[in-house]
Amino acid sequence: MAKIIVVTSGKGGVGKTTSAAAIATGLALRGNKTVVIDFDVGLRNLDLIMGCERRVVYDLVNVIQGEAGLNQALIRDKRVDNLHILPASQTRDKDALTAEGVEKILDTLGKDFDYILCDSPAGIERGAQLAMYFADEAVVVTNPEVSSVRDSDRILGLLASKTRRAERGEDPIKEHLLITRYNPARVTEGDMLNLDDIREILAIDLIGLIPESEAVLRASNQGVPVTHDDSSDAGQAYMDTVSRLLGEDVPLRFHEMQKKSLLSRMFGGGRR
Amino acid sequence: MSLNVDRAGMAFTFKGGMLPMTVMELASADPEQIREQLSGKLSQSPAFFQHTPVVLSVEKLDEPHLALERICAVCRTHKLLPVAVRGGSDPVKQSAWALGLGWFPPSDGARSRALEEVPPIEPVREAEPAAATPTASGGRIYRGTVRSGQQISAPEGDLVVVGAVNAGAEVLAAGSIHVYGALRGRALAGIHGDTLAGIFCRELRAELLSVAGTYKRMEDIDPHLLGSSVQVTLSDAQLGITALD
Numbered sequence: 001m002a003k004i005i006v007v008t009s010g011k012g013g014v015g016k017t018t019s020a021a022a023i024a025t026g027l028a029l030r031g032n033k034t035v036v037i038d039f040d041v042g043l044r045n046l047d048l049i050m051g052c053e054r055r056v057v058y059d060l061v062n063v064i065q066g067e068a069g070l071n072q073a074l075i076r077d078k079r080v081d082n083l084h085i086l087p088a089s090q091t092r093d094k095d096a097l098t099a100e101g102v103e104k105i106l107d108t109l110g111k112d113f114d115y116i117l118c119d120s121p122a123g124i125e126r127g128a129q130l131a132m133y134f135a136d137e138a139v140v141v142t143n144p145e146v147s148s149v150r151d152s153d154r155i156l157g158l159l160a161s162k163t164r165r166a167e168r169g170e171d172p173i174k175e176h177l178l179i180t181r182y183n184p185a186r187v188t189e190g191d192m193l194n195l196d197d198i199r200e201i202l203a204i205d206l207i208g209l210i211p212e213s214e215a216v217l218r219a220s221n222q223g224v225p226v227t228h229d230d231s232s233d234a235g236q237a238y239m240d241t242v243s244r245l246l247g248e249d250v251p252l253r254f255h256e257m258q259k260k261s262l263l264s265r266m267f268g269g270g271r272r
Numbered sequence: 273m274s275l276n277v278d279r280a281g282m283a284f285t286f287k288g289g290m291l292p293m294t295v296m297e298l299a300s301a302d303p304e305q306i307r308e309q310l311s312g313k314l315s316q317s318p319a320f321f322q323h324t325p326v327v328l329s330v331e332k333l334d335e336p337h338l339a340l341e342r343i344c345a346v347c348r349t350h351k352l353l354p355v356a357v358r359g360g361s362d363p364v365k366q367s368a369w370a371l372g373l374g375w376f377p378p379s380d381g382a383r384s385r386a387l388e389e390v391p392p393i394e395p396v397r398e399a400e401p402a403a404a405t406p407t408a409s410g411g412r413i414y415r416g417t418v419r420s421g422q423q424i425s426a427p428e429g430d431l432v433v434v435g436a437v438n439a440g441a442e443v444l445a446a447g448s449i450h451v452y453g454a455l456r457g458r459a460l461a462g463i464h465g466d467t468l469a470g471i472f473c474r475e476l477r478a479e480l481l482s483v484a485g486t487y488k489r490m491e492d493i494d495p496h497l498l499g500s501s502v503q504v505t506l507s508d509a510q511l512g513i514t515a516l517d
Contacts, residue, residue, distance in 0.1 A: 150420050153438050157419035201438060201456075203417045 002110040005117050005245075006135040008159075010151030012122030014143045015180040018216060018226065019238070020119035021049040023139065025225040026242030028083035032114040035074065037105075038088035039131035040121035041097060047087045050077065051223025061089035064101030070108055079228065084113075094127045102130050124158060133163050137174040137245075139207060143181045144192040149201055152177075156202065176207035178241060183212040184257040195255055208241030210234050211254040287509060289485045292463070295358065296326045296347075301335045303342040310350040321351040331359035331378045340367045411447060418443060418457065427463075439479060448472065458482075462506075471504040476513070486511055 007020040017040075024036035038046035041061060047053040052075045058068035063086075070086075077083035086105075089096065109116050120131035132138060138159050142152040159173050160166055166173075179198060186192045199206055210216075215232030219225060227242075229235040233254055240250045300306065314321050326347065330338060344354045356374035357364065365375045404414040404424055411429030418424050418433060420440030425431065431445035434452045441457035443449055448469045449461045455473035462469030462484035469483055476497055481488050483506045490498075493513060501516040 150439055153417075153420040154440065156417075157422045157441075160419075200454075201436070203436065 002113040002116045003137065004106060004110070004135045005115060005137045005139060006120055006132045007117060007139045007141060008120035008128060008132055008155055009122065009141040009148070010124060010128075010155040011143075011148045014141050014148050015210070015216075016122070016141050017045045017049050017119050018220060019139065019141050019178060019180060019210070020117050021046060021225040022227045022235075022238040023242055023245070024083060024115070024117045025077075025080060025227040026239050027115050027117075027245070028077070028080040029227065029239075030242060030246065031082065032246075033082045033112065034115040034117065035084040035086060035109055035113050036117040036119060037086040038119050039097070039127050040119065041088045041092055041094045041127055042090065043121065044088035044090050046085065046119050047075075048223055049220055050085050050225065052077070052085055052087075053223070056087045059087045059089040060105070061092045061096045063105060064096065064098060070105060079224070094121075094125065097127060097130050099130060099133065103134060106134050124154065128155075129158070129162055132159060132173075135159075135163060135173055136165070137176065139176050139178050139245075140202070140204070141178050141180055142198060142202070144179060144183075144187065144194070144198060146193065149193065149198055152202055156204065175204045176245070177202055177204050178208045178210070179206070180210040181212045182209050182255065184255060188257055206252070207244050208237060209252060209255050210237045210241070287486075290482070290487060291485050292465075294324060294326045295329050296352070296354075297329045297331070298333055298343075301330075301333055301338055301343075303339055303346050306343060307346045307350075310346065310352070314350055323351055323353050325353045325355045327356045327358050327376065328354050328373075329358040329379075330364060333360070336361045336363055338364050338367070340364065340373075341371060344371060344373075411445070417453075420457075425463075437473075439477075445469070459504075460487075461504075467506050469506075472502075472516070474501050475499055476502045481511060481513070483511060488513075 007016050007023065009016050020036055024034050028034040036046065037060065038044050047056050055075050058073035062068040063070050063073045073086055075085045075087065077085060106116060118131040118135065121127040140152050140155055142148050156175060159175060163173055165171065177199065179195065183192060187194045195209065211233050213232060213234035215229050215234045216226050219229060226232060226235045227238045230239070237254055240253065243250045328343065338360065347354050354373060356376055357368040358376040359378040368375045404412045406412050409429050411431060412426040413432045413434065414424050415434045417435045418437040418441040420438050423442045424433065425444040426446060428446050430447040430450065431443055432450045433443060436453035437443050437451055437455050437457040437459065439456040443457065444460045444463050446464045447461065447466060449459050449471045451473035454475035454477055456477040458480040459471050459478055460482040461471050465484050467484045471481055471483065476499065479490050481504050483504060486506055486509060488511045497513055497515060502513050503516055504511060504513050
């Protein structure tokens with residue numbers, strides 16, 4: 001059976017879809033058969049980030065309502081062999097998602113894949129609850145600012161109570177903290193919460209720290225998950241995150257201010 | 273410098289307080305129908321009917337004239353003490369005043385919950401009931417972080433939280449509250465009126481502290497105490513916060 005991982009946050013705009021795409025890509029690059037599902041019905045974005053928006057024919061809601069088969073809706077990624085995308089519907093309503101329908105899809109996918117990533121919509125409504133309901137693990141995406149931390153805290157409460165594992169009294173969902181848009185310089189200036197404060201409040205294991213990076217925006221607009229950009233700090237940080245998800249012990253990087261080298265100071269070049 | 277008011281010479285002081293109050297939401301204006309239902313309830317839970325103060329809410333009723341006096345009489349014979357009326361037309365307000373009752377404007381929206389459907393101090397389902405272990409003395413011990421949106425309560429004794437109470441979370445106890453971690457949310461001790469209850473925590477960052485209905489918001493807390501390990505107790509109807517170390 002595949003491992004089901006939900007990428008969630010509560011707050012919008014913190015980098016859930018970017019992270020889901022990057023982690024799915026990383027898992028596939030490491031040889032795992034991976035599918036990433038967009039649960040944001042009505043506001044789909046994952047297809048853009050994955051660069052497959054022109055190849056969407058059927059979507060998650062079509063499959064749930066029996067209008068298309070799962071294989072018809074799955075899109076094979078052009079860059080990585082093992083990676084598939086199941087897009088969300090842009091035209092339907094969130095209410096089109098049903099627990100039975102989602103369960104059936106996850107069960108079917110579970111037989112073929114090693115990892116199923118569920119890209120949750122923002123908020124704590126139906127779409128977000130269904131995205132997390134069947135999960136085995138959760139990646140909680142948090143920005144270093146107070147409202148994001150509080151919303152993540154709320155989501156962690158829901159993960160511990162409103163999921164299948166919680167309702168059945170099984171082992172709890174494994175919760176991982178992923179901090180994105182971390183800017184060590186602004187943390188030092190006090191503009192951003194620092195890593196230790198976030199960890200102390202949320203009290204869960206840190207799975208990764210993604211520095212604020214131009215590479216992320218560029219990747220999004222090009223429709224190429226940032227993991228492919230292995231020269232960028234964000235790409236490397238996501239690959240570290242994937243390694244930790246796979247159980248490897250990787251030291252934390254990019255959380256401290258780096259002294260600019262003499263060369264880069266002379267030529268004024270920043271980090272990519 | 274300060275306003276030196278001779279306290280001994282004052283007959284009273286006004287204090288803001290939050291008291292638990294039962295609202296009786298009337299769905300019928302017929303005193304006989306109310307009498308019948310009250311008789312049934314009285315036999316089910318006699319403990320509730322001990323001159324319990326109630327607010328009669330007539331918001332859901334569309335009757336400009338109400339037999340308020342008879343309804344109040346029915347309540348009193350069942351050991352409920354109507355203290356005020358909420359909502360209703362102007363004549364209702366006038367007759368409430370005539371009967372010596374207070375009058376409240378209608379509540380804003382559907383915030384009041386039906387007591388019978390949702391017991392006021394049961395933990396909500398999100399609160400991982402299994403993690404809060406009841407103790408023999410009627411208290412509870414909760415291990416873990418109480419997260420934003422969660423509510424943990426000990427309706428019959430002390431509540432011990434071995435972990436932090438995060439912002440947006442709420443912990444309640446009939447007795448005292450002990451938090452072995454940071455208290456960033458709301459803590460309400462002595463919810464049934466126990467003025468000897470206290471709140472104890474390792475790191476004070478609370479949004480709200482309340483003992484037996486007397487409360488302080490974070491704004492009212494001496495900033496020097498924020499972050500330190502403290503106890504909160506009631507003395508002279510004032511919340512006192514003192515450092516533990």
